[in-house]
Amino acid sequence: xxxxxxxxxxxxxxxxxxxxxxxxxxxxxxxxxxxxxxxxxxxxxxxxxxxxxxxxxxxxxxxxxxxxxxxxxxxxxxxxxxxxxxxxxxxxxxxxxxxxxxxxxxxxxxxxxxxxxxxxxxxxxxxxxxxxxxxxxxxxxxxxxxxxxxxxxxxxxxxxxxxxxxxxxxxxxxxxxxxxxxxxxxxxxxxxxxxxxxxxxxxxxxxxxxxxxxxxxxxxxxxxxxxxxxxxxxxxxxxxxxxxxxxxxxxxxxxxxxxxxxxxxxxxxxxxxxxxxxxxxxxxxxxxxxxxxxxxxxxxxxxxxxxxxxxxxxxxxxxxxxxxxxxxxxxxxxxxxxxxxxxxxxxxxxxxxxxxxxxxxxxxxxxxxxxxxxxxxxxxxxxxxxxxxxxxxxxxxxxxxxxxxxxxxxxxxxxxxxxxxxxxxxxxxxxxxxxxxxxxxxxxxxxxxxxxxxxxxxxxxxxxxxxxxxxxxxxxxxxxxxxxxxxxxxxxxxxxxxxxxxxxxxxxxxxxxxxxxxxxx
Ligand code: MSP
Numbered sequence: 001x002x003x004x005x006x007x008x009x010x011x012x013x014x015x016x017x018x019x020x021x022x023x024x025x026x027x028x029x030x031x032x033x034x035x036x037x038x039x040x041x042x043x044x045x046x047x048x049x050x051x052x053x054x055x056x057x058x059x060x061x062x063x064x065x066x067x068x069x070x071x072x073x074x075x076x077x078x079x080x081x082x083x084x085x086x087x088x089x090x091x092x093x094x095x096x097x098x099x100x101x102x103x104x105x106x107x108x109x110x111x112x113x114x115x116x117x118x119x120x121x122x123x124x125x126x127x128x129x130x131x132x133x134x135x136x137x138x139x140x141x142x143x144x145x146x147x148x149x150x151x152x153x154x155x156x157x158x159x160x161x162x163x164x165x166x167x168x169x170x171x172x173x174x175x176x177x178x179x180x181x182x183x184x185x186x187x188x189x190x191x192x193x194x195x196x197x198x199x200x201x202x203x204x205x206x207x208x209x210x211x212x213x214x215x216x217x218x219x220x221x222x223x224x225x226x227x228x229x230x231x232x233x234x235x236x237x238x239x240x241x242x243x244x245x246x247x248x249x250x251x252x253x254x255x256x257x258x259x260x261x262x263x264x265x266x267x268x269x270x271x272x273x274x275x276x277x278x279x280x281x282x283x284x285x286x287x288x289x290x291x292x293x294x295x296x297x298x299x300x301x302x303x304x305x306x307x308x309x310x311x312x313x314x315x316x317x318x319x320x321x322x323x324x325x326x327x328x329x330x331x332x333x334x335x336x337x338x339x340x341x342x343x344x345x346x347x348x349x350x351x352x353x354x355x356x357x358x359x360x361x362x363x364x365x366x367x368x369x370x371x372x373x374x375x376x377x378x379x380x381x382x383x384x385x386x387x388x389x390x391x392x393x394x395x396x397x398x399x400x401x402x403x404x405x406x407x408x409x410x411x412x413x414x415x416x417x418x419x420x421x422x423x424x425x426x427x428x429x430x431x432x433x434x435x436x437x438x439x440x441x442x443x444x445x446x447x448x449x450x451x452x453x454x455x456x457x458x459x460x461x462x463x464x465x466x467x468x469x470x471x472x473x474x475x476x477x478x479x480x481x482x483x484x485x486x487x488x489x490x491x492x493x494x495x496x497x498x499x500x501x502x503x504x505x506x507x508x509x510x511x512x513x514x515x516x517x518x519x520x521x
Pocket of ligand 1: 011012013014015022023024026027052233234236269270271272273274301302303304310
């Protein structure tokens, strides 16, 4: 995010073949939390998500269900939108690759590559995994003849395809990665890509004959072939940026000048499973048409369930909506963002979920209820004037590490720093013992300071934690007597004395109530 006044963030577009699970929710929460964080600092933000709707996988799933592919896509796009709405995801644009605008942009993109002599026709011989929608060579597949990634059987194909001269861009790509150390994060993924690029890069098949795959975007220079779904899907990021205008030749198509559009993206958020497509195919395609490269790619880790991969066949897919019904949206958001070190892997277990939930109830919720009830009891609910802020240094250093971690995309650390401030707040209550101060009229000033400091700390926490828990932080801000969640600047500087707090229900009800049902989590 080199230009802090604007940020274009993207998630992968999810296959319109299955319901959203916590893996999809994780990437989308990351984007939503970052988008809210940047909006809060006054940046113009564009947050893009959507569904990937073409290709053999969709075509076969539609046949299996006995519906038209478009019907399947309409239904799945509806389900993803509904899930995101229920999980408080505030995207700016939901793209569907079957949209007319996208189809036109894909055709313009390919026409441009073709005009630049970067596409040729040849025979493709090799192996294909429909589930991953990707090719494998003989040496890649397992001895049993399965996909090395998902272990499903692969199919042997030999057919006429169009190829993109990806190999031409190998050196440029290596130079770019080496010249921009933070371009792919975390570093282990950057090294993985550089390792991959040590072998000669082959050209990329970008089409399927229509007699085999019907469900795709026809190539502009040969209507008997459709665009390979990964090429189609990656281009969504450019479509939604508004950089390319296929229907308006007078304005130029946009490839030579992206001014006024959102391109280039500031951050592509992806899972590590789709690193090669995003860090090799995509940048070489962009170099091919002459568009700038995205500014950063974050490849996050993988959620497992206990020790197992989450999969339909194992029947262990964790449904974020079921969790939400039990604990509320914000608890799910908190758990996923706080538990997984950004970039690393994490394992979902009901026990870990409850540990994270308890943190909300016993640390943050507890601090809020202690502070508001003491202000109610000792100062009739009015925040007193105070000479100093008892937690000033702690607040300052929390803010510093919070911002540093957010900008380094270490969200788990940023959230950890905020929760530590709440912990310090509880420690401050213990050491200052406001209940003892309240008994001594000579120490009224001290009590004022303690109460005002706790209130200030909570106001700051409501702003810090708003991006991850928007719903609960609105409630907290209200309880603290504010009209809404303040910006971070206001949270530190605004005058709070004289504000009336209220004593509401606990912010996070004790988990005991739900613990008995842990088997359902
Ligand atoms: N349609 C492609 C992406 C095209 S982007 C131009 C695709 N779709 S997907 O539905 O399979 O979603 C993949 C993404 O979902 C992963 O990259 C990751 O962001 C997220 N996750 C899916 N399962 C996951 C886990 N178990 N754990 C973490 N994230 C996972 O690939």
